[in-house]
Amino acid sequence: MKKFSQLAIPYIFWCFLMLLLPMxxxxxxxxxxxxxxxxxxxxxxxYYKKFFTDKDFLIVLYRSVMIAIKTTIICFMIGYPVAYYISRCTEKVQNLLILCITLPTWINMLVRTYAWIGILTKGGLISTxxxxxxxxxxxxxxxxxxxxxxxxxxxxPFMILQINTSLTKMDKSLIEAANDLGANKIQTFLRVIFPLSLPGVVSGITLVFLPAVSSFFIPKLLGxxxxxxxxxxxxxxxxTVGEWNFGSAIAIIMAVLMMFLMMLVRKIESRTSQRED
Known part of the structure; x- marks a missing residue:
């Protein structure tokens, strides 16, 4: 055990140097x-007072949260049916579909966002x-x-993969038991499948909302x-401005907001797991 703790020292130092020290x-x-x-x-x-007393910055924060919420809702509405369909397929088809979903993520996000400029512009694909x-x-x-x-x-993709993981790991005997007890497809989904997939839903919401609320190059390019x-x-x-102090204050405010949201997600996950037990 002592050897393992000693081997972990370089990784702890690296985490301190690359994660904790910049913060x-x-x-x-x-x-x-x-x-x-x-x-x-x-x-x-x-600088903290400046942020919370300036109406313009609060409007930007509100707009960012609203965009992140809209993005999360749309991702959930699209992602859950897709993840559910994938989980119902055979293992071979599942692997193929998961590959199709993850394949675009192998390309840099900035490059993928640049591609949408040509698609959305006047005379582009959607306009045509x-x-x-x-x-x-x-x-x-x-x-x-x-x-x-x-x-x-x-x-x-982050929403689809998280939900699909929960649906794939689900005990199929519970669905069979619900069918044996007379539950139809809608009742089985609402009372068995969806509650058991909530951990994946919560994880997907976290992985979508947190980067969406702090994204900067997507609104810069497409906005x-x-x-x-x-x-x-x-x-x-x-x-641009060179106000590192004020920029740092805003970054800390966003970090605190994200940590609060992650704590809230943890509580929701723990309550969900307790109900399942």
Whole structure:
């Protein structure tokens, strides 16, 4: 046991260096303000106060949360039926379908998002199809719909894979027992299948919502720079404005929000597992 703990030391050091140390530096920058020549910096909560007292930043945060919620709902509405269909197929077909879903994720997300610019722009694929059916001058690019399409496309596989894992691992004898007791397909789904798949649903929601709420390059590319989310604000503060202190404060606020949401998800998962037991 002692040898295993010693072997873990390099990994612990690496995690501290690559994960914890950057977060500590961001937290440090968010709490300091440049001082005069005698005192190099002073501790302050000015940047946190600035975020919560400025209406514009709160509007951006609200917009980011709403976009993330819409993305999560759409991914769930599309992902659950797809995952359910995959789980009902034979093992060979399941592997093939899972490969088809994961194959696009092998390509860099930035490249995949760039591809949607050509699809959504005026004269692109969607515009051409709409024109064929009589809807002319349809251009979705640089709108909220374009941002939603890009986010759903990029994050949908995470929802499908998590739900499919729960459905595949489900004890099929419980479904047979429900059928023997006289439950129809709808009752079996609502009382047996869906409750047992909730851990996968919760995990899928987590893996979609958290990156969606902090995404910055998808709204930047598909929103045309006019559709700002909180991730774009953080990027703008660091790269364009040069306000590292304020950008760090916003990053810490988002990190705390995400940790709170993860704790909430953990509680939901524990309650779900207790009900199953």
């Amino acid at each position: 500590l530096l961001i937290a440090f920058y968010s709490l300091i303000k440049q001082g005069n020549g005698i005192v190099p910096f002073t501790v302050t909560l000015e 199809i709409c024109a064929f059916f009589g809807f002319k001058d349809v251009e979705l690019l640089y709108t909220e719909s374009a941002v939603l399409i890009g986010m759903v496309y990029n994050f949908l 045309g720079g006019d559709f700002f989310l909180i991730g774009n604000v953080i990027e703008n503060q660091f790269i």
